[in-house]
Amino acid sequence: MTRVHDMGGRFGDGPVEPGSEDDPVFAEEWHARALALTLAAGALGQWNIDISRHARERLSPKDYTRFSYYEKWISALADLLVERGVLTEDDLREAGSAEKHPLADRAMKAESVAGVLARGGPADREGGLKPRFSTGQAVRAVVPSDSALVAGGHTRLPRYAAGALGYILRLHGNHVLPDSNAHGLGEAPEPLYAVKFHARELWAHPEHPDDEVVLDLWQSYLEPI
Amino acid sequence: MPHDDHDHPHALLPPEPALRVKALETILTRKGLIDPAALDEIIDTYQNKIGPQNGARVVARAWSDPGFKAALLQDATTAVADLGYYGRQGEHMVVVENTPEQHNMVVCTLCSCYPWPLLGIPPGWYKSDAYRARAVREPRKVLAEFGVTLPAETAVRVWDSTAEIRYLVLPMRPERTDGLSEDALAALVSRDSMIGTGLPKVPS
Numbered sequence: 162m163t164r165v166h167d168m169g170g171r172f173g174d175g176p177v178e179p180g181s182e183d184d185p186v187f188a189e190e191w192h193a194r195a196l197a198l199t200l201a202a203g204a205l206g207q208w209n210i211d212i213s214r215h216a217r218e219r220l221s222p223k224d225y226t227r228f229s230y231y232e233k234w235i236s237a238l239a240d241l242l243v244e245r246g247v248l249t250e251d252d253l254r255e256a257g258s259a260e261k262h263p264l265a266d267r268a269m270k271a272e273s274v275a276g277v278l279a280r281g282g283p284a285d286r287e288g289g290l291k292p293r294f295s296t297g298q299a300v301r302a303v304v305p306s307d308s309a310l311v312a313g314g315h316t317r318l319p320r321y322a323a324g325a326l327g328y329i330l331r332l333h334g335n336h337v338l339p340d341s342n343a344h345g346l347g348e349a350p351e352p353l354y355a356v357k358f359h360a361r362e363l364w365a366h367p368e369h370p371d372d373e374v375v376l377d378l379w380q381s382y383l384e385p386i
Numbered sequence: 387m388p389h390d391d392h393d394h395p396h397a398l399l400p401p402e403p404a405l406r407v408k409a410l411e412t413i414l415t416r417k418g419l420i421d422p423a424a425l426d427e428i429i430d431t432y433q434n435k436i437g438p439q440n441g442a443r444v445v446a447r448a449w450s451d452p453g454f455k456a457a458l459l460q461d462a463t464t465a466v467a468d469l470g471y472y473g474r475q476g477e478h479m480v481v482v483e484n485t486p487e488q489h490n491m492v493v494c495t496l497c498s499c500y501p502w503p504l505l506g507i508p509p510g511w512y513k514s515d516a517y518r519a520r521a522v523r524e525p526r527k528v529l530a531e532f533g534v535t536l537p538a539e540t541a542v543r544v545w546d547s548t549a550e551i552r553y554l555v556l557p558m559r560p561e562r563t564d565g566l567s568e569d570a571l572a573a574l575v576s577r578d579s580m581i582g583t584g585l586p587k588v589p590s
Contacts, residue, residue, distance in 0.1 A: 175516055197426075200428055221394070230513045235410060319495050331480075369526065374543075377548045
């Protein structure tokens with residue numbers, strides 16, 4: 162089984178509410194604060210993007226479902242700060258030390274924001290496994306879809322694609338494997354492919370016979386036919 | 387086993403979300419781990435500097451310059467970096483072209499992956515359960531909720547952003563736009579047309 166965030170194909174969610182393109186970027190001031198706080202805390206260097214995604218996914222299903230988007234972010238951030246030893250539970254109770262933190266020298270300064278955001282964090286790597294599949298080749302997404310490396314661990318293979326027949330559309334090069342990187346097991350770069358699936362392969366009642374879904378999948382998520 | 391703790395530390399913070407954010411910011415600031423001025427700078431960047439106007443420039447250039455369009459479809463990361471667009475959540479870009487035969491649409495079913503340097507921070511609906519759950523299974527019903535109806539002969543290809551590749555849709559250039567400047571064309575490019583849930587505006 163997988164986790165509550167893996168919701169592709171789920172029934173029962175009701176209509177999408179598009180709103181207007183003129184809506185403000187942040188609906189509430191605290192949304193902006195939550196985003197900025199998460200980015201700035203990430204710059205302390207105590208976790209990577211896969212660890213932070215997994216922290217959100219590990220919110221209990223009840224919290225994940227009832228929390229709004231930025232509530233998930235801020236709550237997972239608090240959990241991560243304690244898990245990684247940056248803060249203590251007493252700190253969250255506002256009963257901790259107010260002394261300067263050993264990591265304070267790493268705090269992101271206003272003048273470095275533009276550079277940090279502009280640099281980003283590329284996920285492609287030179288080394289790692291050689292490509293096993295070529296463009297056009299038929300492959301099958303593995304079953305089961307949950308992490309093969311760590312029980313209950315992070316993975317990016319959605320459940321709806323597990324076991325489905327697809328075709329290699331494009332090789333993106335070698336990329337950091339989230340299943341490993343989210344658990345401190347190293348970057349373990351693998352070939353990453355865009356894989357095309359016919360909608361009829363994924364859903365019992367596809368809307369149109371020619372529709373397709375493309376997923377980016379790592380080599381270890383795929384097996385040859 | 388990952389740490390699955392039913393008494394998550396976040397429950398120690400105030401439950402009301404705005405207060406929860408404020409409390410965490412206060413705690414981190416007091417310890418010198420956060421500079422509130424840096425938060426202001428991050429917010430200003432995504433509120434005022436980086437947004438769908440960037441993607442619209444890329445699309446307008448592709449509509450105007452066949453050489454740029456070919457380069458964009460071949461290696462979008464390099465092509466958009468040449469226009470000055472690169473950075474967090476846009477390190478690996480792929481641009482997919484709409485044609486009369488195929489309409490492209492982008493989603494992230496697992497979280498909210500989105501090409502920040504070209505489109506900014508995703509709108510609320512993109513991050514909603516309804517969009518994440520339904521875009522892959524019934525894209526045409528979702529499109530209808532955006533007021534978009536495709537011809538029966540147009541196939542839909544949905545891109546689920548499951549890795550660090552970020553996708554931008556290159557919409558079809560609207561008719562009766564011959565001779566328009568790049569600026570005029572960019573004004574026709576809606577945000578949603580670059581996600582694939584909308585179409586470009588038609589010149590008035």
